[in-house]
Structure formats: C-alpha cells, structure tokens
Amino acid sequence: MQKPLAPSPAPGTGPTPAKKPTRRCAEVCLELLCVECVRLFHDKQSGPAAAAALEAIGYRVGQQLVERYTRDKPLLGDTLEIIKFVCKDFWQALFKKQVDNLKTNHRGVYVLQRTSYCPPPSPCPHPDMYPNTPSRHLAASRSRAAATPFLCPHADTYPNTRPAPPVHPPPRQGVYVLQDNGFRWLQRLAGPPPPGAGAGADPGREEAARQLALRYLHLPCGLVRGALGHLGVACTVEADPKQLPSCTFTVRIT
Amino acid sequence: MTIACVAFIGPQNNPMYLRSLEPASDDQYMKLHYVVHCSLDAVEEKVLLKRGPGDVQESYLGLLYPTEDYRVYGYLTNTHVKIIVLLDDEAPVKDDLVMRVMKRLHNLYVDTTSNPFHKFGMPISSPRFDAALESIVSVYPRPGGSVGGFKT
Amino acid sequence: MLRGGPPGARNAPSLEQINAEVFTLTYGSIVRQLISDFEDIEEVNKQLEQMGYNMGIRLVDEFLAKAKITRCSSFKDTAEVVAKQALPMFLNVSANVANWSPDQTECSLILTDNPLADFVELPEEHRDLKYCNVLAGVVRGALEMVNMEVECRWVGDMLKGDDCYELRVKLKEHRDEKFPYKDDD
Numbered sequence: 001m002q003k004p005l006a007p008s009p010a011p012g013t014g015p016t017p018a019k020k021p022t023r024r025c026a027e028v029c030l031e032l033l034c035v036e037c038v039r040l041f042h043d044k045q046s047g048p049a050a051a052a053a054l055e056a057i058g059y060r061v062g063q064q065l066v067e068r069y070t071r072d073k074p075l076l077g078d079t080l081e082i083i084k085f086v087c088k089d090f091w092q093a094l095f096k097k098q099v100d101n102l103k104t105n106h107r108g109v110y111v112l113q114r115t116s117y118c119p120p121p122s123p124c125p126h127p128d129m130y131p132n133t134p135s136r137h138l139a140a141s142r143s144r145a146a147a148t149p150f151l152c153p154h155a156d157t158y159p160n161t162r163p164a165p166p167v168h169p170p171p172r173q174g175v176y177v178l179q180d181n182g183f184r185w186l187q188r189l190a191g192p193p194p195p196g197a198g199a200g201a202d203p204g205r206e207e208a209a210r211q212l213a214l215r216y217l218h219l220p221c222g223l224v225r226g227a228l229g230h231l232g233v234a235c236t237v238e239a240d241p242k243q244l245p246s247c248t249f250t251v252r253i254t
Numbered sequence: 255m256t257i258a259c260v261a262f263i264g265p266q267n268n269p270m271y272l273r274s275l276e277p278a279s280d281d282q283y284m285k286l287h288y289v290v291h292c293s294l295d296a297v298e299e300k301v302l303l304k305r306g307p308g309d310v311q312e313s314y315l316g317l318l319y320p321t322e323d324y325r326v327y328g329y330l331t332n333t334h335v336k337i338i339v340l341l342d343d344e345a346p347v348k349d350d351l352v353m354r355v356m357k358r359l360h361n362l363y364v365d366t367t368s369n370p371f372h373k374f375g376m377p378i379s380s381p382r383f384d385a386a387l388e389s390i391v392s393v394y395p396r397p398g399g400s401v402g403g404f405k406t
Numbered sequence: 407m408l409r410g411g412p413p414g415a416r417n418a419p420s421l422e423q424i425n426a427e428v429f430t431l432t433y434g435s436i437v438r439q440l441i442s443d444f445e446d447i448e449e450v451n452k453q454l455e456q457m458g459y460n461m462g463i464r465l466v467d468e469f470l471a472k473a474k475i476t477r478c479s480s481f482k483d484t485a486e487v488v489a490k491q492a493l494p495m496f497l498n499v500s501a502n503v504a505n506w507s508p509d510q511t512e513c514s515l516i517l518t519d520n521p522l523a524d525f526v527e528l529p530e531e532h533r534d535l536k537y538c539n540v541l542a543g544v545v546r547g548a549l550e551m552v553n554m555e556v557e558c559r560w561v562g563d564m565l566k567g568d569d570c571y572e573l574r575v576k577l578k579e580h581r582d583e584k585f586p587y588k589d590d591d
C-alpha cells in the first residue's frame with residue numbers, strides 16, 4: 001500500500017525567508033561511513049572496479065556540494081578563479097582547512113598543497129586496528145591501478161539539444177597539482193611511528209601505508225573532479241599520498 | 255507581479271523544466287519554449303558584457319529584454335544553470351521582488367539537486383519540486399486564479 | 407546505575423562536529439552507487455545494514471569513551487541511552503522509545519528528524535528500498551558490543567509517507583554473564 005510522498009514545504013515562501021541553522025553531526029560518523037564504504041566496495045568488486053565505484057560516489061557528492069557551496073556566491077570567472085575556489089572555500093568547508101600550496105606549470109597545471117598542520121580529529125580506529133578485519137584487506141596491494149586517473153564518464157551525460165557557446169572563457173589546458181600536507185581524511189591512517197623506528201622509517205611499512213591510503217583517496221578525488229567538472233572545468237584528478245598525512249592532487253584539464 | 259512562466263535550463267542549454275503558470279495549449283507551450291530559448295543568448299551577452307577587470311558578476315541578471323507579451327528575467331548559477339522567469343505585467347516590477355523570487359527558485363533547485371536520486375542534466379521530474387515551485391509563485395497570485403501546467 | 411540527566415545533545419560531551427550535509431550527501435551517493443552496482447534492492451538493503459553493523463561496533467567505543475556510562479543495564483535502559491544520549495551525540499537528534507511489548511523484549515525507536523533523509527525524495531521504482539537501513543545496522547552492531555543480540559526492522563518510514571521513522575528493535579539474547587563493564591568488585 002503506497003501513500004503519496006508528501007512534498008516538503010517550499011523554502012522561504014514568506015516575504016523574509018528565515019535562514020535554517022546548518023545541521024551538524026559528529027565527524028566520526030563521516031569517517032566511519034567512508035571507511036566502511038571503502039571496505040564494502042573492495043570486498044565486492046575487483047580493485048579497479050572498486051576504485052571506479054568510489055570515485056563515482058565522490059563525483060556525485062562533489063557536484064551536489066558545489067551547487068550548495070556556490071549558491072550564495074557571485075559568479076566565478078576563469079579556470080584559475082574556479083581552482084582557487086576549490087582550494088579555499090571548498091577545501092575549507094570539506095576538510096576544515098584551505099589547501100596549502102597551489103602550483104602551476106603556467107600551462108594550467110595547478111598543484112594544491114596544504115602545509116599547515118591540522119590536528120587529527122577524535123581518535124577513530126582505522127582498519128589496521130580492527131580485530132576482525134580479514135588480513136587480505138590489510139595486505140599491501142602492489143597494484144598501481146589505484147593511481148590511474150579515472151576518466152569514467154559520469155552517469156548523467158547531458159543530452160545535446162544545442163551546443164552551448166561558452167559563457168565563461170574556455171579552461172586552459174594543462175595540469176594543476178594541489179598539495180595538502182595535512183589531509184584530514186588521511187589523518188587517522190597517519191599513525192605514530194612504531195617504537196624503535198629511527199630517523200629512517202621502514203620503507204616497506206611506508207609503502208604499505210601509502211597503498212592503503214590510496215584506497216581512501218578515490219572518494220576525495222571524485223569529490224574534486226565532480227566539483228570542478230560541475231563548475232565547467234572538465235578534468236581528471238589523481239591523488240598521491242606523498243608522506244602521510246601529506247597528499248597531492250593532480251588536476252589535469254581535459 | 256504576475257509570473258507567466260518559470261524555466262530551468264541546464265549547462266548544455268538543455269531544457270530541464272518549464273512551467274506555465276496559466277493554462278496553456280501546445281502552441282502556447284511552443285511559444286514559451288521559444289521565448290526562453292531565445293533568452294539564453296541574452297544571458298550570455300549580459301554575462302560577457304559585465305565581465306570587466308575587478309567586476310563582480312552576480313547571479314541575478316535582471317531584465318534581459320521585453321518581448322511583445324512578456325518581460326524576460328534571467329539568473330545564472332555558478333554551475334551554469336539558467337533560471338528564466340517571464341512576467342506578464344505591463345507596469346514595471348521592482349527588481350528586488352523578482353530577485354527574491356529567483357533566489358527562492360535557486361534555493362529550491364539546489365535542494366532538489368541534493369536528492370541522491372537527482373540526475374544532473376536530465377529534466378526535473380519531481381512532485382516535490384512541482385509543489386514547492388507552486389508555493390513560491392503562488393505568493394504572487396494571478397488575477398482569476400492560476401491552474402498552470404507543466405510540459406517538457 | 408546508568409548515568410542519567412537531561413536528554414539530548416546538551417548533556418552529551420561534544421565530539422568534533424562537521425556540517426551534516428557532507429555526511430548526508432555521501433550516504434546518499436553510496437546508496438545510489440549500491441543500487442547501480444547491485445540492482446537487486448533487497449541486496450542493497452542488506453549491504454546498507456551490514457555497513458551500519460560494522461559502523462555500530464566501532465561507534466560504541468566512541469560513545470562509551472565520551473558518555474561515561476558505568477554499567478550496561480537492562481535492555482530498557484539501553485534503548486533509552488541509544489535514543490536520548492547516543493543519537494544526540496552522533497547526529498544531534500533524539501528519538502523516543504515507545505510501543506513496548508508486554509514482556510519488555512521489543513520496542514520502537516521513533517525519530518521524526520533524520521539527517522540521513524535530508525533532501526531525499528524516494529522514487530516510486532525504489533519503494534522497496536529501506537533507505538535508512540544503515541541505522542538498523544548501527545543499532546544492531548552497537549548493541550551486540552554490549553552483549554545484546556537484537557533484530558531490527560523498519561515499520562515506519564517518512565520517505566514513504568509515514569509520520570515518523572520507526573525502528574522496531576527486538577531483543578533475542580542478552581548475554582548477562584559477559585558484562586564488559588562491571589563495577590569494581
């Protein structure tokens with residue numbers, strides 16, 4: 001027995017619409033959701049398919065967030081302004097910090113890097129500490145497949161009714177690299193060094209941590225690609241966890 | 255203020271939603287589509303014109319142009335969605351009033367895109383959206399009452 | 407004695423907060439992706455519940471660390487803690503506990519405000535989807551960590567036109583002898 005879905009009340013139909021307070025929730029909810037999401041898709045699908053699914057999840061959220069975050073902003077101008085918006089407002093809203101360093105190769109390469117250290121959020125056990133995690137999830141994957149930029153077309157391709165002349169200047173070709181030295185979503189993976197570790201940390205352990213981190217970066221890559229794409233900058237986004245929790249995101253304009 | 259028609263056009267100039275606020279025949283819908291379609295050129299012109307160094311371009315574009323039957327107002331979002339409103343009024347309408355309506359329409363659109371089942375770029379097909387839009391425009395009732403209708 | 411006090415977020419020591427829309431939208435996108443990848447809605451419901459279960463077993467640690475609950479008591483008290491302390495702590499909403507069975511082994515957690523469902527408009531073709539099933543899993547997982555084996559099922563869903571979200575929670579087994587949080591002897 002179906003009841004008709006009741007339409008929600010219209011936003012602000014009165015003369016002065018009241019602004020709803022922004023809803024908040026505990027950050028650990030999002031952390032655990034992402035952890036379990038990564039686990040679920042890697043359980044059910046092969047590496048590249050799982051990576052593509054996670055990227056697609058992020059892509060949609062990126063599109064939706066950018067609708068929300070740009071709603072009350074004046075119109076952004078060229079590609080540089082859009083990239084800066086992602087580095088500042090978007091990053092701040094999502095990761096509680098701005099990107100630290102934006103570099104370009106002057107052909108439109110943007111490197112975003114975050115240098116100021118962001119203290120780790122409330123301790124949340126990451127899969128390495130889960131007693132019931134099957135060991136295959138913790139084994140270092142030697143595959144570099146996860147590092148491949150994803151060119152998956154998003155599910156909702158625009159039907160072509162009439163080619164739109166550009167309203168904004170067309171984006172410059174090139175590569176942009178965003179570096180974040182304290183990427184929030186990787187904080188829980190950047191645990192303290194094991195006791196007895198000297199100045200030269202164990203490269204094997206570092207590589208394992210890096211491979212694990214890559215799994216958690218498909219979603220954020222999708223977020224950035226979705227956000228930029230939805231603002232008119234079609235691109236691919238590839239993450240490279242340099243040294244946890246530092247991470248670079250390479251944006252290649254397509 | 256008498257709203258005759260509300261339209262949402264996507265980034266590829268694809269029509270996503272067009273609603274006539276008074277009963278309209280197929281021919282009349284075609285005409286509305288045509289007016290809205292033509293207004294897209296005016297949107298582009300307005301945005302390109304204003305973009306001087308140091309200029310800040312707001313989303314609300316104001317009156318694009320008057321036609322024989324309507325005054326056409328435009329609004330452009332950062333995600334390249336165009337909101338077009340056709341007013342029936344003979345007398346000029348306060349810009350503030352139109353801007354307020356378009357802001358509400360924009361808010362409605364943003365909330366609709368936050369639905370996980372929303373498909374970007376596709377026509378908007380949502381009873382909640384229809385009802386909410388009705389609420390927004392019904393604050394400014396048409397003389398003789400409005401029935402309205404929706405056709406892609 | 408369970409730590410009592412006024413219900414709601416006021417009494418809950420605060421965890422680091424974020425704007426809920428990222429959480430809401432990410433969850434929604436996960437649901438959407440699951441539907442696309444699995445197609446079978448019952449399988450999607452199952453995956454959401456399992457995901458919630460895994461989250462629930464870990465959320466308990468966070469909760470117990472902050473809430474300073476000194477003893478796990480009855481199923482009745484536990485249900486109240488979930489509704490009036492845990493939900494406010496994590497989601498800034500509270501629920502009511504109602505509709506108890508005569509033998510006190512089954513009750514309903516009732517929410518009218520659910521952040522997971524913000525902006526959601528369930529399409530007709532997905533009417534069998536239990537959109538909020540992750541919550542059912544979270545409750546099951548969390549209670550399992552305090553030695554209560556429960557079954558959860560949705561009997562009310564505002565996305566389907568009902569007046570509230572009603573999660574029916576049925577106690578299957580309460581393993582008293584394995585209290586992890588005994589008072590010091």
